[in-house]
Amino acid sequence: MEIVCIMCGAACALEVKEKKGLLEVKGNICRRGEVYGRKEYINPQRTVTTLFPIKGGGFVPCKTSLPVDKELIFDVLKAIKSSSAPKPIKAGKVLIKNILGTNADIVATSNVY
Amino acid sequence: MKKEYDVAVIGGGPAGMASALAADREGASVILLEKDKALGGRLNQCIHNGYGQSIFNKDLTGTEYANKLIELINNSCVEYLLNTEVTEISLDKKISCINFGKRFQINAKSIVLSTGCREKAFDYLIDKKGIYTAGQAQRIINLEGKKIGENAVVLGSDDLALIVARRLIYEGAKVLCVVEPAPYPSASIKNISYCLSDYGIPLCLNSHIQSIEGEEKVEGVHIVTDTKNGQKKEFIPCDTLIVSMGLQPQYELLDKLNIEKENLTNTAVIDQKRQTSIEGFFLTGDALIIHSSIADITFEGEVAGKNAALYAKEQSESKNSISVEVESSDLIEYALSHNNIISVKVKSSNLIEYALPQRINTLDHKVKIYFRVKKTLRDARLDIFSQDELIYAKKFVVISPEELVEAEVNIQGVKGNLTISMEA
Numbered sequence: 375m376e377i378v379c380i381m382c383g384a385a386c387a388l389e390v391k392e393k394k395g396l397l398e399v400k401g402n403i404c405r406r407g408e409v410y411g412r413k414e415y416i417n418p419q420r421t422v423t424t425l426f427p428i429k430g431g432g433f434v435p436c437k438t439s440l441p442v443d444k445e446l447i448f449d450v451l452k453a454i455k456s457s458s459a460p461k462p463i464k465a466g467k468v469l470i471k472n473i474l475g476t477n478a479d480i481v482a483t484s485n486v487y
Numbered sequence: 488m489k490k491e492y493d494v495a496v497i498g499g500g501p502a503g504m505a506s507a508l509a510a511d512r513e514g515a516s517v518i519l520l521e522k523d524k525a526l527g528g529r530l531n532q533c534i535h536n537g538y539g540q541s542i543f544n545k546d547l548t549g550t551e552y553a554n555k556l557i558e559l560i561n562n563s564c565v566e567y568l569l570n571t572e573v574t575e576i577s578l579d580k581k582i583s584c585i586n587f588g589k590r591f592q593i594n595a596k597s598i599v600l601s602t603g604c605r606e607k608a609f610d611y612l613i614d615k616k617g618i619y620t621a622g623q624a625q626r627i628i629n630l631e632g633k634k635i636g637e638n639a640v641v642l643g644s645d646d647l648a649l650i651v652a653r654r655l656i657y658e659g660a661k662v663l664c665v666v667e668p669a670p671y672p673s674a675s676i677k678n679i680s681y682c683l684s685d686y687g688i689p690l691c692l693n694s695h696i697q698s699i700e701g702e703e704k705v706e707g708v709h710i711v712t713d714t715k716n717g718q719k720k721e722f723i724p725c726d727t728l729i730v731s732m733g734l735q736p737q738y739e740l741l742d743k744l745n746i747e748k749e750n751l752t753n754t755a756v757i758d759q760k761r762q763t764s765i766e767g768f769f770l771t772g773d774a775l776i777i778h779s780s781i782a783d784i785t786f787e788g789e790v791a792g793k794n795a796a797l798y799a800k801e802q803s804e805s806k807n808s809i810s811v812e813v814e815s816s817d818l819i820e821y822a823l824s825h826n827n828i829i830s831v832k833v834k835s836s837n838l839i840e841y842a843l844p845q846r847i848n849t850l851d852h853k854v855k856i857y858f859r860v861k862k863t864l865r866d867a868r869l870d871i872f873s874q875d876e877l878i879y880a881k882k883f884v885v886i887s888p889e890e891l892v893e894a895e896v897n898i899q900g901v902k903g904n905l906t907i908s909m910e911a
Contacts, residue, residue, distance in 0.1 A: 378684070380677040383863055383887020403884070420681065421536045423548055424657050425632060433632045435534035435550050444685065451657055465554050483534065484550040 377414045381406040390415040418444040424451055426469050426480065427458040434463045434486045440478040449474055462487045489566075492518045493799035495582055495595035496792065497573050497740065500528020501781060502772020503601035504556040505788030506795070507565045510599070513796035518593060519560070519567035520584060526560065526567065527553030528603055529622075530781075532629045535650055537677075541782040552781060576740050580767060596799035597767040599791050600741050604734040604773035609642075617705035621647045621731035625654065634658055636727030640708050641665045642696055643731030644672035646779065646889070649682035651729055656686050663723050664689045666696060666710055671862060673733075675779070675889040699728065738774045741765075749845070758846040759854045760794035761787065769795045776843060779889045838864060838909045840888070847898060847905070856894045858907065863887045867911040871896055874903035 379386040379402060388411040389400045399411035413419075419441035425433040442450055450473055459469050463486045470480040494510040496503045499521030507519040525531060530538075533549025540546055543555055560567065568586065575583040582593045606620045617636060619627070621643065627633050628651075637660055641652050644667040652662045665672075665683060670693050672679055683690055693713040700707040700722070707724040738755060742748075747756040747764035754776060761769045771791035778784045840859035847854050856871070864886045871879035871894060879896045886892055896905070 378676065378680055380675075380680045382885060383676060383890060384865075384885040385676040385863075385887075420685070421546065422657075423535045425534070425629065435548065435629065437534075437536055437548055447685075465551060483548040484531075484554065 379407040429460045438478040496599045498601040499526040502788035505785040506792030509789040509792030510796035515796035522572040597795040599769040601772040607732040609732045638725040639727035641729045648731035649678040653682040761791035864911040870908045872906040873901045
């Protein structure tokens with residue numbers, strides 16, 4: 375698999391291969407590239423940020439408290455869209471606990487009074 | 488509210504808040520003036536993460552970062568006024584304000600301008616529905632909670648454009664492609680990966696939009712791509728065009744006072760205290776230069792705020808200034824020098840975007856000089872000379888355009904102008 379390393383502006387083109395059950399990362403000029411390549415190959419994860427609906431209208435910005443599996447991003451967005459929470463909401467408030475079993479919570483990232 | 492302050496900070500975004508907090512730490516009385524209904528500036532519409540790691544040791548969203556600074560402001564002695572627009576600053580540091588039709592004046596011993604930036608104008612501002620600047624689109628989606636289209640094309644590949652592209656995808660729209668006139672994208676590699684590659688959005692380099700279809704509404708764009716074998720033309724049907732032409736510093740309030748500026752770039756000339764050519768007037772944040780990291784903006788704000796407070800305390804020495812000039816090399820486009828004298832001849836390749844500060848007070852022992860490169864450089868070498876003497880040298884494996892490169896130069900005993908030279 376080809377992965378572009380994002381750790382710095384060098385943007386190394388990594389090639390990650392499985393050889394006899396071991397992962398081999400090529401193309402990196404530093405150690406961070408190897409770590410990133412492995413992580414992106416095995417289990418790429420992203421923090422998701424969007425708006426969370428407020429009961430009766432309006433919204434509050436929110437995020438996943440931890441990065442979630444990349445393939446779950448759209449499921450997470452869908453789950454957020456179909457939920458709602460009443461005002462007032464303070465930044466840091468947990469809006470959905472353990473979303474889709476990922477261990478990440480959806481938390482508010484701003485205040486709405 | 489008092490009418491007299493040591494330091495007045497104009498603009499309550501991250502640079503202004505950092506500036507006010509730094510001045511407060513120096514024991515100055517500080518008033519922070521914000522035209523919007525809340526502090527935070529552009530951060531309030533940045534709901535995405537990627538902020539805060541280097542300052543708060545935590546990955547934060549833009550809104551969270553703003554809230555952290557607001558919390559610090561609320562726990563400090565800084566006073567602030569919201570919904571307060573500054574209409575004029577006079578040379579004797581009287582600040583004319585307007586707040587919901589009520590006019591008043593504030594006097595300060597020093598003034599920090601941190602009024603941020605605005606989006607550059609673009610040629611596609613034509614009367615068709617469905618065309619937005621990236622910043623407008625971000626505001627409409629994130630602050631007004633509205634959807635802006637189903638099928639979008641994005642022109643420009645800076646970080647803001649890419650963040651907006653991902654945001655559109657999250658709101659259920661399709662982003663058909665990102666069109667970039669240059670042969671390389673201007674966003675960070677992280678945003679290219681996390682905003683485009685993750686969602687399979689094509690990046691069309693060496694491309695521009697030739698024309699826009701549709702009478703009243705955008706119905707599609709004609710894209711022309713320069714290739715080795717000539718031009719390739721393509722029509723992409725779409726209902727939305729997002730244009731991101733980059734940002735430019737906004738500092739009209741000081742410009743009206745005729746502060747010294749760089750002719751070519753319109754950048755204000757400052758010293759290492761972020762003081763402009765008029766004593767007691769400081770400029771910081773994106774109002775000075777466009778930064779790409781919130782850590783740099785916060786740091787810049789702190790430098791300006793601290794020095795504004797010190798200036799208020801004692802009229803600081805502004806003698807012994809020397810200027811920073813760029814050697815006439817074909818690699819460097821320009822740097823900014825004392826007295827508006829540009830001693831730089833622009834030749835074919837341009838490696839350096841700018842260098843700050845343009846003036847240095849040699850009473851300091853060490854000074855940090857900042858610059859940005861125009862494109863990714865590998866195996867680059869930076870030399871700084873004072874007259875013919877090499878006083879600083881550094882090698883870089885890689886430098887990319889999104890980072891503000893820092894060179895901490897020992898200037899003790901330095902007598903002549905500095906010359907920055909970059910080779911790759």
